[in-house]
Amino acid sequence: MPSTQSAPSAPPSAAAPPEPRWLDEEEMAAWRSFVIASNLLNRRLERQLKEDSGLSHTQYEILVHLSAAPAGSLRMTELAERLVTSKSGLTYQVTQLEKMGLVGRRSCPSDVRGVFAELTDPGREMLREAAPGHVALVRELLIDVLSREQLVVLADGLGQVSARLRLDDTP
Template identity: 70%
Template sequence: MAETKWLDDREMRAWEGFLAASSLVNRRLDQQLKDDSGLSHPQYEILVRLARAPEGELRMTELANGLVNSKSGLTYQVTQMEKAGLVRRRTCPSDVRGIYAVLTETGRARLTEAAPGHVTTVREVLVDVLTPEQLDVLADGLGEVSRRLRTQGA
């Protein structure tokens, strides 16, 4: 059995900084979205993905993969959003098991309403806090972590 390679001071500082920052940023974004538009952060991200998709629709499996969300978690969020009239579901004509999430006009309007406050908060809590060089390092480093975990099926 291989011996555990413990984190050194630098590695621990990076790990603890990542944990604290990700938790605090997510908490602030969740609160801002809830207060300003009644959306959760996952719901906002669903609306963004659908708005960017051709014809405002994506297969549920593709949406779950893009959001790094479980299918059951996505199903719950889409159900809540469907009740609010923000999205609707439709079946795939060529595959009866395939379900699409479709952005409604109400959903598009809610996204348009929520986006300015959300972007302002993202800038306030992350983007404007860092230098351009720090943003590049953050994007490159976390992008690599994401790519590696996705290829491992995590």
């Protein structure tokens, strides 16, 4: 007697993966330009900060975020989110800044697991000294190279990319 069941289909995992959407020439040019420019820019900013102030770019950004925060302090988890870095990477950098006397840590009164990073007076002074040279180089290497229209497009485009990546990065 013939079976009324149809033959089993291949499991979904056995299906061939979809063909990749390769980049066309314009897309490839945009991607390569982004990668090269961001790597060169990061390398130059890192070198300038190290030479002028002894700070890494990440350490400088920590000082910037703390200086902009109310009372010059942020919870470590919030600071890690703002810097788009791991908690362990942030802990290492804050430890280095703490050794330099630029940042301190204190426990959170409402949560025993919470820790705040606080900008010290020497940290504020270091930021005041480091910022002019850093901003001048950012202006020289990026801001002043682009027209106002290009800056608007860059901010909009990279803002959309960042928003998409943040959505994809949520647990």
